[in-house]
Amino acid sequence: MDPTGFMGRSHDKHQLLKPILRAYAIGYLSSTAPRFISSLRQVWRKDLNYQQNRKVLLRALTSTIRLESFSTFCAALVGGSTVFPLVIFRLRELVSHRLGIKPSISESAKFLRLVRFTCAFLSAWLSFELLNRKSVRLQGDDAKSPDNASNWVAKTQQGSKDKEQIRPQFAGRTMDLTLFSLTRAVDLAACIIWARWRRWRRARGCWSMAENLAPALADSGVFAVSAAIVMWAWIYLPERLPKSYERWIGEVAKVDSRLVETLRQARRGVFVYGKDTGEARLLQSMCNDYGWPVEWGDPSKTIPIPCEVVHMSCGPSCEKHAVSRFAQTFKFTCATYLPLQMAFRIRRLNSVSSLRRAISDALRSSAFLASFVGIFYYSICLARTRLGPKVFSRDVVTPMMWDSGLCIGAGCLMCGWSILVESPSKRRELALFVAPRAAATVLPRFYNKQYQYRERIAFAISTAILLTCLQEQPSLVRGVFGRVATSVLK
Template identity: 50%
Template sequence: MDLTLFAVTRAFDVIIGELWSQRKSRRVAVGKWTKVEKAIAMLTDSSIFATSSALIMWAWIYTPERLPRSYNKWIKSAAAVDQRLLLALRHCRWGELQYGIETGQAPILQGMCKDYGWPLVWGNPAKSVPFPCEIVHMGTGKSCEYHAASRFVRSFVWAFSTYLPLNLVLTLRRPTKRGLQYALKSSVRSSAFLGTFISLYYYGICLARSRIGPKVLGTSPSSCQQIDSGICVASGCALCGWSILLENEGRRQDIGLFVAPRALATLLPRRYLWENQWRETMAFAASTAVVFTCVGERPERVRGVLGKILHRVLIP
């Protein structure tokens, strides 16, 4: 299924890219290519990543089984979140945890309260409406802004310790001063991107819970329930993906096309019944035909690293 979605994503990218290219040529020829159309072209890859990230992060919170196991594990490692907090958000989403009502769910967050030294009442949704945002901060204090900043620093260091060795290994095959500078610069940029992604995700949740949500929806138990049952997570999901603007244009293409199939997988069945397998086969065959044909006739339309690899393999 993953391979099919990858092929379908690439085929759509080829087709839509070609249609947009033809439109641009016609509009430029008659002098009607507008600033809005230029902006759309510039933000397309960023929008693909932001939308895909929103779907993936929503699924990671509420339906993690729809993500590949290795990808789910990587997000969990990067997010560094207490699993009891995720469990509480899920119970709130499905109505098993309700503010102002005793539903027997207090032990979930009260376990966190014991570990972090908070008052036990914070973890009781029947009495604490809503539970303090400090629980979301997981030990960094009351300030949502400080929590977001600390998340950026911790995530940056975590990512940098991963990206720098990889980039250096690639560079040391043919070491040059310029190559080493590029490896360092690329590692810093990618680490800043990931750090911003994570900090925006958490700050988006805080914005909905503590900064904007209560002023718009109110502070009644039903309003708090509405915020914590989906709005706060949706806010984080909507913000985090725009961190891709920190990456260069080429990386935006590759990263956007990398996450798009995983986002589609959260919306479609992971496996089809045997009698419906032909749908997946047809989609893969048609998509592969589109991509391979384009490599032969319009190789510039197959973007990113995949386009370069297929061009070398298929074009003599």
Template identity: 45%
Template sequence: MAMQKLSPRSSRTTSIEQVVPPALRPVFRAYILGYASSTGPRLLTLLLTHLSRRRKKAGEQPEDPFHLSLFRILKGGLEFQRFPTFCAALVGGSTLLQLPFRRFFATFAAKLSRVAQLRLARWLSTFIAAWFSLKLLQSKDSDAFVDYVAQDTPTGRVERPLRWAGRTMDLSLFAVTRALDVMIGELWSQRKVKRVGSGKWSKLDLIISTLADPWIFSTSCALIMWAWIYTPDRLPRSYNKWIKSAAAVDQRLLIALRRCRFGEIKYGVETGQAHLLEGMCRSYHWPLEYGDPVKSIPYPCEMVHMGTGKSCEYHAVSRLGRSFLWAFSTYLPLNLLLTLRNPSKRAITNAVKSSARSSAFLGTFIALFYYGICLTRTRIGPRVLGTSTPVRQKIDSGLCVGAGCTLCGWSILIENAGRRKDFGLFVAPRALATLLPRRYLMEDQWKETLAFAMSTAVVFTCVGEKPERVRGVLGKLLHEVLSQ
């Protein structure tokens, strides 16, 4: 919903565009949109942080004055190697290079149809623009992608910088995901036309079409939640922090799950790990033996409930309620803020409904995640797999978390069909990122650049021919930006 409000064809932007030559208008829109999308979230975070700091006691002054932080954010977005310039270079190269390519093909490839010439010109111009615009982003140094390695030299031992690639991985995976969605969607659409025409379209085909987006979302969420539990370094820091806030889990419990997974905690064996959850027992006023893996086989499920009692079902319901209120208090102000442009009773009602539905979705997501763990540990797992110590170890070493990861994503069925595809395509690149290294050798960077350039060329070419095939808000946004 927020992205829909960022359409570059607002009345104010359109009036400013009149002084820009038509050929450069896509570049102008792309830069403005890139600048807004890169600075907007940071400005909102700065404002919220500033307001929260003002509530502190007198004398607790912020380290950095508000106006200096504001200036730094606004100035930073104007730097050459930042996202706005990348957007302008990508869109500008894609649109401005098409004409010379079309003339070239008209002269030297006259046997090709005009449609084929136009398609090839779009693809090649976008490929070249995407390659060099991503190189622009990759050229900016980042401390997180530089290590200092000690080396022996004739003058003594010195530290030399070792630069890693991968800082644009999320952007590249986003493009790859979108390209795959375009290609698979087009193939499925052609198959549907043929099967419907021949009367062979079946209920199974309908089910696949209906559940494709929920399946993408649930599978992606399963990978993300698994990584969040066991390998949080594979997730972006901001994403990791947001999941941590939403899950509201005691960190000692997470550490225990990881140590069970990697063999540091073993039921019935003294490994010196009892102190970890014994500290949690003191915090929640449980018997200390609850946290001892030698005496408690397995850990009581009450520890997973973190103070809500012994009932797994009550814990799930309480999680649903608390998470709903937490999400609603976040979504409602944002949705109401978006109605200020065209305030009306209907707009406010829709904002409340949308906030309630999204909050119910998130609350159900969290409740299913925890209840999936409880089902495997207490309700179903022991009855199916047994209650021996090795089985209990196996359950708490990954099976229970895997069940929670598998269940939680299906909460997307609460959202309407239009939102499901946006959510699915949003989380899919992040899920793929958990399967790939966050940093890799600089000499392999060309592979990522090639994947990004080819994928972006597919998406932009599709926007020019079949904009409806690029699903969700992105398709509408690109169509508006690229139009002359």
């Protein structure tokens, strides 16, 4: 007896291969598409002949077809977690039939669940090695950064007292993937706990309005905290962010790099109010470019730096600057989101309602991101010059304390709450998207390979939980990832 219909759906051999082929296709597309787009740009920018263009594009399409590729990893992971449970369950059924044992439906369901989790764990454990067969080679600043690598170690050779500095092997190639799986598994566990709590409370008639609002506020809170961590890293620890992510934030923020560098110098104690440390040249060059008094850029003469410097070319009004930032970002993001929404709904744009929905979603997402930027800058101004000095005297919180981190902290803490502009479903997606990236800024991106077993355990357990739940109760895995993964495992 098969309590889940698992056996009945899988007798066809072609049915067994479908999840594996789907997983391979998704892995191949997700890893090849960025390379192919980059190659198209290369072909477009450079004047190459036909053979050279063909070689560049062919390399982009075939470079991911190898054993240690992401597509092979996806196929092995899904194959191991779907095919092996079927084989084991079938063997148990045959043995039980030979022995004349008829297990109950509940026993079969529990056995199948255990088998699925075990096979998913082993598949994740073994597939992890596919992506980590080669050690990470650090180059440039990554090799010197204490956040990304361990210190060099001393080694005695052949009894000699001379110690040779050698670089250990590093790992971390799959850190983003591990954090993604771990974040999703934690979200799944939270959903299961919350569902049980809700049933228990409603059965006793104790369900409150606050508990009804809690899930939406939890998603918003996760996003706000994660966004605060990412924005703090973007200002003070940019090396902890992926280059593409850092570049995209810079394009949206549109801030003079000299101002950002001055904030970093203030954080490091190099740019100090009331002292001539020789680091006034950055802001003074800004003053020359924007037509301000040169004294504004000198921390020994101007305390604190006027907010107009933060506003750049927008004038002295903090409110006008916030509105201007909102308008600029809204225009920038509309140019991106409107075409994307149209492309996603191209098959359904044959009706007025579909067109209206696409435009509405694009405008709402643009308003969210514009609010994010506007609130970030306005909160900085409120903290450093408008409200902060009125709430706390200069003896308690000095201008140097505001500009060396507190004002940026205020902007980071407040900007993420702009997520409330978005719909509840988008809040959930954005929270689950940003949370792993925030975790990646806290943890070292690269680490000594001798500790890789910790990442491997975290990845295997979290992935096993996700894959088991996707086969048992797919509705509990939220968002686009849950829908895509469920369709792959069908």
